Amino acid sequence: MSTPRFLTMPPGVRSRQIETAVGTFAALEALPVSGIPERWPALLVPGLTGSKEDFIAVLQTLAQSGRQVIAIDMRGQFESNGPDDRSAYSCAALGNDVDVLAQVIGHGGPVHLVGHSFGGLVTREAVIDGRTRFGSYTLMSSGPAAIVGPRERAGRIMLSELPDLGLEHLWHNRMEPEALSAGVSDEIIAFLRKRLFANSPTGMYAMTEEVLSAPDRCDELTQVDVATLVLYGEHDDGWPPRMQSEMARRLDADCVVVPGAAHSPAVEAPETTAAALIRFWNAAESRPRS
Template structure:
């Protein structure tokens, strides 16, 4: 889990509560300096152990390209509530939430959709189900199916215990030690702890099962007419970079490798990541207008 760059909101970013037919979602919103969005909006969906704050470092830059930019906490994450029902946290159920949010933000018009890590699998559900027309879809540090490697092992260890005990184990044995060894300031570690334990334990367990069992849906995604970007850090420790590159080839998608970044390019290399997204979004809009 990476850390957000700020503990307080930067100028131009505000907290919101988004009311939809499927529930209320905590969100952060950024607008252009003029307050007038001239281009298509964007919806940013975080990863399994993350939150809307993981996009703070890119939101201003993205908004200054002329867009409304909205980052959310998914159902059961941090400041968005969720039920004590595992079926509410499947990729399909969470993808339905993304549909509802996209339709609210876009007011029936296409929007750009970005999903980070597990959020990329959730966003993929909304793209494939066909209920919403998207201007583009970005898979950020996301693979074609179930996650592998160290993150897979950590997830399976967490599920071997009761939900609350599993969260404690993940924090104590991996997330906190990683943050401290990376030199993360104490106040940010405190924020990360608060955020992590604010998650629904039922939701965390259910979403972990989803990321460990996700099936490859590239063939279905390839049938959808949507501009697609695969973006990941050169040192990604989630899905291997080679796997993500091969996925981009299968999808005939644009592929961007962010130098120096690992699993969270929006945190680790925000300017490069934002520039790649803006360029991709502009090209996708030009294509839609042609």
């Protein structure tokens, strides 16, 4: 579970709705203080139990590098509506949404794409399918295939309990105790509860199935001509750091390890994370494009 540290909107950040041919998506948009983006825009996609708010701490800094930066709720997440149809939440279906969003945001031009955790599995679908030409691609705390370790075990428990016991059980028996033990403020706990119960239960179940069964697609990703970055916290408890490092090697990607961070670098080390993204994006914009 990603837990924002604060919810106050920084200057230059606003809530908006993005209308597309495949539906309306809730988003946070950050612009340079001048209001005039001079560089390629960026699209940030959250993880399974996350939302656009997971990126609040980095949005202003990223935008001040001269870009429009947009973080979204995927369909069925928090403030983006989704249907009661499991097939709508496959990685391929969600990846199609990313394609469409990138084309709307970029107006046909390059867009920097970032996928956090499960969002990495979703965004790679859009990169591999080749329908959108991305300016760069960042896998943040994501992996080459299905999640492993303690988060895999938690996901399997969720699958066994969610159909019969529902979101209320998930909140009271897992998410709320975790937040309380971590010393999360009352304001953030109230937000986490609101966010969880706004999610589509069908979407949560289907996306959990996806994160537990995703195949390894690194070989396909290497066939795409896009500058790629693998970024993760040194204490990541999702995909192990060694697995992400090996993925970066396989992809011939840049690799950044964020000191002191775990599974949510944008929350746990926002300045370091934002600086790494800006360096990578600037380099990608200078890279010759075939």
